[in-house]
Amino acid sequence: MAAKNELGRHGEQLAADYLRAEGMTIIERNWRCRHGEIDIIAEDGPTLVVVEVKTRSSMSHGTALESVRPAKLARLRALAAKWLAAESRTYATVRIDVIALDRFAGDYSLRHVRGAS
Template structure:
């Protein structure tokens, strides 16, 4: 049985791996774990002139589907709403706004990372 603490640790590790991945590609991370009453944005980043909200999903197995499959249409709709909330509190504007997903899956001690750009 997976404990809540183990799941939280897996998620935090996945988010840090995603941040490291994005920074290695020259992205600027603007915000992490931004929260409001309606939800949370994992990573808010700048990719050139684009604002990119990155949803990070980390899984230790596929018993509940892949990490990428966990980002369903309802989740994407919530992310679009939250992007609007985040932008409303910012003075800066962006040429483009998009949502990406970084899906990480752990296989033993190794992780695989898949970056899906522009899911909405």
């Protein structure tokens, strides 16, 4: 379990670094409420971006991107609404993104899906 947690933390750090390099501002990481967790909350200009990060080290259960199902995206939309309700900020639009990291033979492959929902 510790190795899985470490893989996930490392994947989230790679994703945050990537988003910053793409010009986004990270507002919060690992925001939690009783309904779930948002891995990364960022701003992309006037857009609030809720980011799900999935990291896989093998193909035994499919790719990282394949693991993000419609139910997860629906939960992220609900969590985004809860986060916004607790904040004083407003945004022109809200977007759900997925960053999928697959690690094979020590190398990471990163795929960023904008507007995944």
